[in-house]
Amino acid sequence: MNGSGNRAATLVLLVALIVIWEIAGQLQLVAGGTLPAPSAILARIFVDRADYWPHVLATLRTSAAGFVIGNAIAILAAICFCVWPFSERLMRGVNIAIFAVPPIALVPVLVIALDGEVARITLAALLVYFPTMTATLSGLNDIDPRTADLISAYGGGRFRALRMVRLRAAVPAMMSGFQVAAPAAVLGAILAEFGSGARWGLGTYLLGSLGRAEPDRLWGIGVTATAIAGVGYGLAALVARMTTGVNRAVTMAPEPPQAGDAEHRMRSIAMTIAAIAFPFLVWQALLVISQLSPIIAKTPLGVVDYLFFSNASAVAQQKLLAALAETIPITIGGMFLGLAIAFVLALIAFAAPTIMNALLPFALITQTMPLVALTPLAVLIFGRGVAVTLVITVSVTFFAAFVVLAQGFALIPRAAFDLVDAYGANTVKKLWLVAIPASRNWLFVAARLAMPKALLGVMIAEWLATGRGLGNLLNQSRGYLDYGMIWTVALVSVLVAVALYQLTYAVDRMTRPR
């Protein structure tokens, strides 16, 4: 293959896409001119350039701090979970809760409990934690078991295996985590700036600009945010590329044997109970430490009381059930759609990296452009029904799943292709016979990332565009200072996400080849 030729092809395709966008913008083809032309966006950034610096610096500082802190904690946690697998089981509920709790429920609480900048960095770090932790853990665990066998045959313990094999093998996966984490950190910083009354930051600038009905300004802010995230993404991708080749196994390892389920059933049930109870203990403990007023801060028992034993219970239950009935079906639909699109994109990245490299900047925009800025465009094109909900859900789910799947395809041992190559297989055959079966584990990792995000996407769409379901209920209860309902919706959305997450484990186990 000719590397510089590929790069030229990518460039041509990228330019072609931008030209199409330019024409669509100039001729006001999309939603009556709501999609501005790239040239108009750049011109507007130039006009506004004096405004940008303090905002960009503030967002850079917040997102960089969140990126570093969130990733450091994520990597340490992944190492703990790998060395002591019981700790992963114990923390699973906490981990998913962190990932699944909707920022629209979280930010008001962070803003009350923490001071300004600390609240903003915390949100960025929280959004970074889960993708990096999951990716790193799967990298640490997904080693060629023969290498670990070698270490133990020579008398090495699990720490030696960690140091000599697992950490090295985990670098590409860790980098794929960073690739998701970079836009997540930027988005976290911007969301927190947007909501928290920060004086500076792209989120603040966005909020002030929203009321102007000037899409070129909003897109300018989005493109700037994407550029910041793109630097982080690009660095992680570079390291991933440099390390993937070194670490790729030459031949495929047999499936590791599964632990016998029966003998550990009792312990397994105990672990599950502990995993469920642990987040509630953490929740209770955080409230005790933060010393918030009981009016604002509901404890687990407070939520139970609100939902079942207070005089508001009947109304609250009715509202909640009605909202869930609207939200859950579309969440499941959105999850599958998001995963399917991620899979197709990952296949494109594998079979035709030229095309994917050109598409990537556009994919990145969807991750860092706050959805509130895209809502007018989305409702003008897709209306305010199921279509807009699915589009928004896909836009928040596909990226993390795509990065994980693409990394999975890239890690397929080279020798695995030799046989089919020898029989003259074309790219499609290669995909069908080798790449797709080999990516099975990665598909479940991707599904685990997509599940809670799908719920989040649906809630955001309900909050911004359709005015229905759980997202709307949350937003209304925020407005009415109905703290009981705010905590209830946050809890229920986490529980739903955890249930969906566990479902992927169950499906994974049931469909695992024997």
Added chain:
Amino acid sequence: MNLNFNRRHFLKTATAGAALAFTPQLARKAFAASPLTMQAAWINDAEFCGYFTAMAEGDYESAGLDLTYLPGGPDVIPESSIISGKADLALTTPDTTIKAIVDQGAPFKIIGAQYQKNPIGIVSLAKAPINSPEELKGKTLAVPPVNVMSVEAMLKLNGVDAAEVNIVPYAYDPTPLIKGEIDASLDFTTNVPYTIEQQGEKAVSFLLYDFGYKTYNDTVVVTEDVLANKRPELVAWLKASRAGWNENFVDPAVWPPKFADTWFKGTGRTIENEIFFNTAQKPLMEHPDGIFAMDEAGVAANVETLNSIGIKATPDMFDTSLLAEIQA
């Protein structure tokens, strides 16, 4: 009610102490003045111009206050800031504040009202005007979810069935209105018509207030605890803030440009927009008894309106005694 202010208070004092070490010229003043923190309802715009003017004029300092100003935002619930002790007083919407008093037993008192007439209203395009609740029938109206209850109440007061209006969420951006995707939106009538005119359209609007939904807005709210312990400071704040607003309204076009490089720098909005806003809000704030006034008729109208939507407001939630002190 057990509110824990201690940790915050300690942190704030510690931070203030650290800041003072670097700003010796401020030290003398700060030790003499009483600290007071206010939580605004939104980001820096003309809605809060009077407070910026009072700060620029040194009104708080001469009243013996060392004022800290916290801007608001979509995720800042002003009432939460005073419950958590982050701020001493907050600018709120009276319906949420009173709902919190009734439903959650929150220990709040309303001690003043910035807007005599709530500026929220129904905004539509002049080429497809909607001038009354009746004309909303069969139309699509974008409303921020927190205001849905107010809009439904206003419709009911005017004999319009809420089911006949298609209510969708409003997310701060007037583009869908300008493009005709929605027919009208609920917004500050002091603000969004300017934007619409900048985009080459004319806007028409009516206030919910003028159709029976008679509430204040940006009510000045404190906890009972702060009211008991910081009464002199609160009275001083009302007095200084009133002076700032009076000065600001002498000519609404004068003060916003002066804040172009401070309060309004880089907010994403324009100074012309702030002047429009400042001018439009003047008649909604002025009262014969002065800015923040809460006369008997006004309180009664608020109570009646809120009762009509099932929020059990009572006149004793409004404490007019501090205003009486500055009147004297």
